[in-house]
Amino acid sequence: MKVPYLDLKSAVRTDPREIADAIQQVLDRTAFAGGPFVAQFEKDFATFCGTRFSAGVGSGTDALWMALLGLGIGPGDEVITVPDTFIATAEAISWCGARPVFVDVDPVTYNMDPSKIEAAITPKTRAIIPVHLFGQTADMDPILEIARKRKLFVVEDASQAHGAEYKGKKAGSIGDAGCFSFYPGKNSARTASGWSGHRQRGTRQEDPDAARPWTGEEILPFPDRVERPDGRYPRERY
Numbered sequence: 441m442k443v444p445y446l447d448l449k450s451a452v453r454t455d456p457r458e459i460a461d462a463i464q465q466v467l468d469r470t471a472f473a474g475g476p477f478v479a480q481f482e483k484d485f486a487t488f489c490g491t492r493f494s495a496g497v498g499s500g501t502d503a504l505w506m507a508l509l510g511l512g513i514g515p516g517d518e519v520i521t522v523p524d525t526f527i528a529t530a531e532a533i534s535w536c537g538a539r540p541v542f543v544d545v546d547p548v549t550y551n552m553d554p555s556k557i558e559a560a561i562t563p564k565t566r567a568i569i570p571v572h573l574f575g576q577t578a579d580m581d582p583i584l585e586i587a588r589k590r591k592l593f594v595v596e597d598a599s600q601a602h603g604a605e606y607k608g609k610k611a612g613s614i615g616d617a618g619c620f621s622f623y624p625g626k627n628s629a630r631t632a633s634g635w636s637g638h639r640q641r642g643t644r645q646e647d648p649d650a651a652r653p654w655t656g657e658e659i660l661p662f663p664d665r666v667e668r669p670d671g672r673y674p675r676e677r678y
Protein backbone atom coordinates (compact mmCIF):
# COMPACT_ATOMS: atom_id res chain seq x y z
CA MET A 441 0.00 0.00 0.00
CA LYS A 442 1.32 3.40 -0.93
CA VAL A 443 0.98 5.89 1.94
CA PRO A 444 1.37 9.47 0.72
CA TYR A 445 3.78 11.63 2.69
CA LEU A 446 1.21 14.42 2.82
CA ASP A 447 -2.42 13.99 1.83
CA LEU A 448 -4.02 17.40 2.00
CA LYS A 449 -6.81 16.45 -0.40
CA SER A 450 -8.49 14.20 2.16
CA ALA A 451 -8.42 17.02 4.72
CA VAL A 452 -9.93 19.53 2.31
CA ARG A 453 -12.57 17.00 1.21
CA THR A 454 -14.01 16.79 4.73
CA ASP A 455 -15.49 20.30 4.56
CA PRO A 456 -14.93 21.83 1.12
CA ARG A 457 -17.89 24.25 1.31
CA GLU A 458 -16.88 25.66 4.70
CA ILE A 459 -13.29 26.14 3.55
CA ALA A 460 -14.31 27.76 0.26
CA ASP A 461 -16.68 30.12 2.11
CA ALA A 462 -13.95 31.15 4.52
CA ILE A 463 -11.53 31.85 1.66
CA GLN A 464 -14.23 33.83 -0.15
CA GLN A 465 -14.77 35.99 2.92
CA VAL A 466 -11.05 36.83 2.99
CA LEU A 467 -11.19 37.71 -0.71
CA ASP A 468 -14.31 39.85 -0.24
CA ARG A 469 -12.63 41.83 2.52
CA THR A 470 -9.22 41.82 0.72
CA ALA A 471 -7.82 40.93 4.14
CA PHE A 472 -4.61 39.45 2.79
CA ALA A 473 -2.16 40.50 5.51
CA GLY A 474 -3.36 40.97 9.06
CA GLY A 475 -6.92 42.29 9.25
CA PRO A 476 -10.07 41.11 11.03
CA PHE A 477 -9.71 37.37 10.40
CA VAL A 478 -6.18 37.23 11.74
CA ALA A 479 -7.21 39.35 14.75
CA GLN A 480 -10.14 37.02 15.45
CA PHE A 481 -7.97 33.94 15.10
CA GLU A 482 -5.39 35.40 17.48
CA LYS A 483 -8.13 35.90 20.07
CA ASP A 484 -9.67 32.48 19.54
CA PHE A 485 -6.35 30.65 19.58
CA ALA A 486 -5.26 32.39 22.80
CA THR A 487 -8.57 31.33 24.38
CA PHE A 488 -8.09 27.78 23.09
CA CYS A 489 -4.58 27.63 24.56
CA GLY A 490 -5.49 29.42 27.80
CA THR A 491 -2.95 32.21 27.23
CA ARG A 492 -3.28 35.95 27.58
CA PHE A 493 -2.76 36.46 23.86
CA SER A 494 -1.30 35.04 20.70
CA ALA A 495 0.26 36.78 17.70
CA GLY A 496 0.18 35.61 14.12
CA VAL A 497 3.54 35.50 12.34
CA GLY A 498 4.79 34.05 9.06
CA SER A 499 5.44 30.43 10.07
CA GLY A 500 6.33 28.16 12.96
CA THR A 501 9.99 28.82 12.21
CA ASP A 502 9.39 32.57 12.47
CA ALA A 503 7.49 32.08 15.72
CA LEU A 504 10.46 30.28 17.28
CA TRP A 505 12.95 32.79 15.95
CA MET A 506 10.89 35.77 17.10
CA ALA A 507 10.24 34.30 20.54
CA LEU A 508 13.98 33.85 21.04
CA LEU A 509 14.77 37.33 19.75
CA GLY A 510 12.05 38.74 21.99
CA LEU A 511 13.76 37.09 24.95
CA GLY A 512 17.01 38.79 24.02
CA ILE A 513 18.82 35.66 22.85
CA GLY A 514 21.65 36.34 20.43
CA PRO A 515 25.30 35.72 19.52
CA GLY A 516 27.31 34.01 22.24
CA ASP A 517 24.23 32.42 23.82
CA GLU A 518 23.38 28.72 23.94
CA VAL A 519 19.92 27.23 23.72
CA ILE A 520 19.23 23.64 24.72
CA THR A 521 16.91 21.60 22.54
CA VAL A 522 16.52 18.10 21.08
CA PRO A 523 17.94 16.67 17.87
CA ASP A 524 14.77 14.64 17.19
CA THR A 525 12.72 17.46 15.69
CA PHE A 526 12.23 19.31 12.43
CA ILE A 527 15.31 21.33 11.48
CA ALA A 528 13.41 24.59 12.14
CA THR A 529 13.93 24.30 15.91
CA ALA A 530 17.72 24.42 15.66
CA GLU A 531 17.54 26.77 12.68
CA ALA A 532 15.62 29.39 14.69
CA ILE A 533 18.34 29.28 17.36
CA SER A 534 21.05 29.73 14.71
CA TRP A 535 19.13 32.60 13.08
CA CYS A 536 19.51 34.49 16.36
CA GLY A 537 23.26 33.91 16.21
CA ALA A 538 23.02 31.55 19.19
CA ARG A 539 24.25 27.94 19.34
CA PRO A 540 21.91 24.96 19.58
CA VAL A 541 23.00 22.45 22.21
CA PHE A 542 21.32 19.06 21.94
CA VAL A 543 20.16 16.74 24.68
CA ASP A 544 18.76 13.32 23.86
CA VAL A 545 15.12 12.31 23.94
CA ASP A 546 13.31 9.91 26.22
CA PRO A 547 13.20 6.47 24.56
CA VAL A 548 9.50 6.01 25.40
CA THR A 549 7.97 9.40 24.50
CA TYR A 550 10.64 10.59 22.03
CA ASN A 551 10.41 13.99 23.72
CA MET A 552 13.16 15.83 25.65
CA ASP A 553 14.63 13.77 28.46
CA PRO A 554 14.75 16.21 31.42
CA SER A 555 17.41 14.13 33.18
CA LYS A 556 19.89 15.08 30.44
CA ILE A 557 19.46 18.86 30.71
CA GLU A 558 21.65 19.75 33.72
CA ALA A 559 24.76 18.26 32.11
CA ALA A 560 24.24 20.42 29.01
CA ILE A 561 23.96 23.75 30.88
CA THR A 562 26.95 26.10 30.66
CA PRO A 563 27.34 29.75 31.73
CA LYS A 564 26.22 30.66 28.17
CA THR A 565 22.90 28.79 28.36
CA ARG A 566 19.90 31.14 28.14
CA ALA A 567 16.93 28.99 27.21
CA ILE A 568 15.50 25.51 26.76
CA ILE A 569 13.26 24.55 23.84
CA PRO A 570 11.37 21.33 24.52
CA VAL A 571 9.64 20.05 21.39
CA HIS A 572 6.23 18.46 21.88
CA LEU A 573 6.09 15.73 19.28
CA PHE A 574 3.45 13.30 18.10
CA GLY A 575 0.63 15.24 19.72
CA GLN A 576 1.98 14.84 23.25
CA THR A 577 3.99 17.22 25.41
CA ALA A 578 7.44 16.86 26.91
CA ASP A 579 7.55 16.25 30.66
CA MET A 580 7.31 19.94 31.56
CA ASP A 581 7.49 19.97 35.39
CA PRO A 582 11.15 18.91 35.67
CA ILE A 583 12.06 21.12 32.70
CA LEU A 584 10.45 24.16 34.34
CA GLU A 585 12.05 23.29 37.66
CA ILE A 586 15.54 23.29 36.11
CA ALA A 587 14.77 26.50 34.20
CA ARG A 588 13.60 28.25 37.37
CA LYS A 589 16.64 27.10 39.31
CA ARG A 590 19.10 28.09 36.58
CA LYS A 591 17.21 31.23 35.47
CA LEU A 592 16.59 30.04 31.92
CA PHE A 593 13.70 30.79 29.62
CA VAL A 594 11.51 27.97 28.33
CA VAL A 595 10.17 28.28 24.77
CA GLU A 596 7.84 25.46 23.78
CA ASP A 597 7.98 24.22 20.22
CA ALA A 598 4.35 23.11 20.00
CA SER A 599 4.36 22.96 16.20
CA GLN A 600 3.05 19.41 16.31
CA ALA A 601 1.02 19.54 19.50
CA HIS A 602 -2.00 21.82 19.02
CA GLY A 603 -4.45 20.94 21.77
CA ALA A 604 -2.16 18.48 23.55
CA GLU A 605 -2.34 18.81 27.33
CA TYR A 606 0.08 18.46 30.22
CA LYS A 607 -1.56 18.23 33.64
CA GLY A 608 -4.58 20.22 32.44
CA LYS A 609 -2.57 22.90 30.63
CA LYS A 610 -2.49 23.21 26.87
CA ALA A 611 0.80 22.80 24.99
CA GLY A 612 2.23 26.24 24.31
CA SER A 613 0.79 27.75 27.50
CA ILE A 614 3.26 26.26 29.95
CA GLY A 615 6.63 27.94 29.32
CA ASP A 616 7.54 31.57 28.68
CA ALA A 617 6.45 31.33 25.05
CA GLY A 618 4.70 28.74 22.92
CA CYS A 619 5.25 28.46 19.18
CA PHE A 620 2.96 26.72 16.70
CA SER A 621 3.07 25.88 13.02
CA PHE A 622 -0.02 26.04 10.87
CA TYR A 623 1.64 24.51 7.86
CA PRO A 624 -1.20 22.66 6.09
CA GLY A 625 0.14 19.24 7.04
CA LYS A 626 0.11 20.02 10.76
CA ASN A 627 -2.21 18.60 13.42
CA SER A 628 -4.62 21.53 13.36
CA ALA A 629 -4.46 22.63 9.75
CA ARG A 630 -7.41 21.82 7.55
CA THR A 631 -7.07 24.93 5.46
CA ALA A 632 -4.14 26.40 3.60
CA SER A 633 -3.29 28.93 6.29
CA GLY A 634 0.43 29.10 6.97
CA TRP A 635 1.08 31.22 9.99
CA SER A 636 1.82 30.72 13.62
CA GLY A 637 1.68 32.35 16.98
CA HIS A 638 3.57 33.02 20.11
CA ARG A 639 2.57 34.60 23.33
CA GLN A 640 3.85 36.55 26.26
CA ARG A 641 3.43 35.51 29.85
CA GLY A 642 3.52 37.94 32.73
CA THR A 643 5.66 35.96 35.10
CA ARG A 644 9.00 37.14 33.74
CA GLN A 645 7.98 40.77 34.17
CA GLU A 646 6.77 40.13 37.68
CA ASP A 647 9.77 38.06 38.74
CA PRO A 648 12.53 40.37 40.06
CA ASP A 649 15.09 37.61 39.54
CA ALA A 650 14.18 37.12 35.88
CA ALA A 651 17.17 37.10 33.55
CA ARG A 652 15.51 39.74 31.39
CA PRO A 653 12.04 41.26 31.53
CA TRP A 654 9.67 40.92 28.62
CA THR A 655 7.50 43.84 27.62
CA GLY A 656 4.74 44.09 25.04
CA GLU A 657 7.06 46.20 22.89
CA GLU A 658 9.50 43.33 22.63
CA ILE A 659 7.07 40.86 21.21
CA LEU A 660 7.59 41.92 17.59
CA PRO A 661 10.81 43.94 17.44
CA PHE A 662 11.68 42.73 13.94
CA PRO A 663 10.30 42.90 10.44
CA ASP A 664 7.40 40.57 9.80
CA ARG A 665 4.04 40.90 8.18
CA VAL A 666 2.16 41.30 11.42
CA GLU A 667 0.42 44.38 12.71
CA ARG A 668 1.49 45.84 16.01
CA PRO A 669 -1.15 46.89 18.53
CA ASP A 670 -0.75 50.50 17.36
CA GLY A 671 -1.72 49.48 13.82
CA ARG A 672 1.73 49.89 12.25
CA TYR A 673 3.73 47.06 10.78
CA PRO A 674 6.93 46.28 12.68
CA ARG A 675 9.10 47.06 9.68
CA GLU A 676 7.99 50.71 9.84
CA ARG A 677 10.30 51.06 12.79
CA TYR A 678 13.36 50.40 10.63
Ligand SMILES: Cc1ncc(COP(=O)(O)O)c(C=O)c1O
Pocket residue numbers: 499500501502525526528529571597599600620621622623636
Ligand atom coordinates in the same frame (compact mmCIF):
# COMPACT_ATOMS: atom_id res chain seq x y z
C1 LIG B 1 8.65 20.48 15.50
C2 LIG B 1 8.58 21.55 14.47
N1 LIG B 1 9.10 22.77 14.75
C3 LIG B 1 9.03 23.79 13.86
C4 LIG B 1 8.44 23.62 12.62
C5 LIG B 1 8.44 24.76 11.65
O1 LIG B 1 7.15 25.17 11.27
P1 LIG B 1 6.93 25.87 9.85
O2 LIG B 1 7.05 24.81 8.80
O3 LIG B 1 5.53 26.44 9.93
O4 LIG B 1 7.97 26.93 9.70
C6 LIG B 1 7.88 22.38 12.30
C7 LIG B 1 7.25 22.17 10.98
O5 LIG B 1 7.44 21.20 10.31
C8 LIG B 1 7.96 21.31 13.23
O6 LIG B 1 7.45 20.11 12.96
